[in-house]
Amino acid sequence: EAGVAQSPRYKIIEKRQSVAFWCNPISGHATLYWYQQILGQGPKLLIQFQNNGVVDDSQLPKDRFSAERLKGVDSTLKIQPAKLEDSAVYLCASSLDLQGNEQYFGPGTRLTVT
Amino acid sequence: AQSVTQPDIHITVSEGASLELRCNYSYGATPYLFWYVQSPGQGLQLLLKYFSGDTLVQGIKGFEAEFKRSQSSFNLRKPSVHWSDAAEYFCAVGAGWGKLQFGAGTQVVVTP
Numbered sequence: 001e002a003g004v005a006q007s008p009r010y011k012i013i014e015k016r017q018s019v020a021f022w023c024n025p026i027s028g029h030a031t032l033y034w035y036q037q038i039l040g041q042g043p044k045l046l047i048q049f050q051n052n053g054v055v056d057d058s059q060l061p062k063d064r065f066s067a068e069r070l071k072g073v074d075s076t077l078k079i080q081p082a083k084l085e086d087s088a089v090y091l092c093a094s095s096l097d098l099q100g101n102e103q104y105f106g107p108g109t110r111l112t113v114t
Numbered sequence: 115a116q117s118v119t120q121p122d123i124h125i126t127v128s129e130g131a132s133l134e135l136r137c138n139y140s141y142g143a144t145p146y147l148f149w150y151v152q153s154p155g156q157g158l159q160l161l162l163k164y165f166s167g168d169t170l171v172q173g174i175k176g177f178e179a180e181f182k183r184s185q186s187s188f189n190l191r192k193p194s195v196h197w198s199d200a201a202e203y204f205c206a207v208g209a210g211w212g213k214l215q216f217g218a219g220t221q222v223v224v225t226p
Contacts (some may be wrong), residue, residue: 003157033212040218041219042118042206042216042217042218042219043158043204043216045213055211091157091158093157095212098211098212101146101163101165101208102160103160103212103214104160105150105158105159106157107155107156108157
């Protein structure tokens with residue numbers, strides 16, 4: 001079974017530029033999560049989708065971050081414009097159901113904002 | 115609101131020695147508890163989870179964890195570590211519906 005795929009693996013941008021990350025969850029997984037992991041910290045949930053609907057985006061900085069999962073499968077997370085403090089690893093995870101009792105994580109995208 | 119504390123930022127252990135990683139949580143109800151491991155450049159992998167029942171939980175790679183309600187703890191143990199166990203370990207508490215609160219992690223270094 002293929003795991004959660006993410007691209008790109010690394011990205012370096014200047015502040016005020018925009019960037020997008022892509023995630024392909026495990027086939028059949030209805031729930032998809034985006035996490036932000038700042039160096040030295042645990043992952044923090046940004047947004048949670050159930051199929052193509054948003055379940056929780058309470059910690060997403062909506063003035064600059066956006067995410068979509070149009071067909072209930074792949075998802076993109078965008079930052080526009082980026083700030084220095086957005087430097088982090090962005091992790092995508094998926095689970096079979098909304099209860100998320102077992103989340104499977106992708107390798108992450110390491111973003112550096114200079 | 116729930117929270118997770120991992121008191122040890124960094125632990126060094128000799129290969130073959132035992133390992134115990136501490137995790138304390140704060141949550142108003144019976145929590146769902148998880149331990150994940152993250153190797154360099156990799157995503158998080160679930161080691162084990164506790165929802166209810168037997169308070170001693172067995173996981174993958176020879177790890178186990180014990181839920182102690184009275185101490186609000188969920189410590190991870192391994193009797194004999196291997197060099198491949200060098201990684202960062204995260205404890206997490208689940209509030210239900212997939213919302214996980216992670217601790218800051220414990221970096222484990224294994225020496226020969």
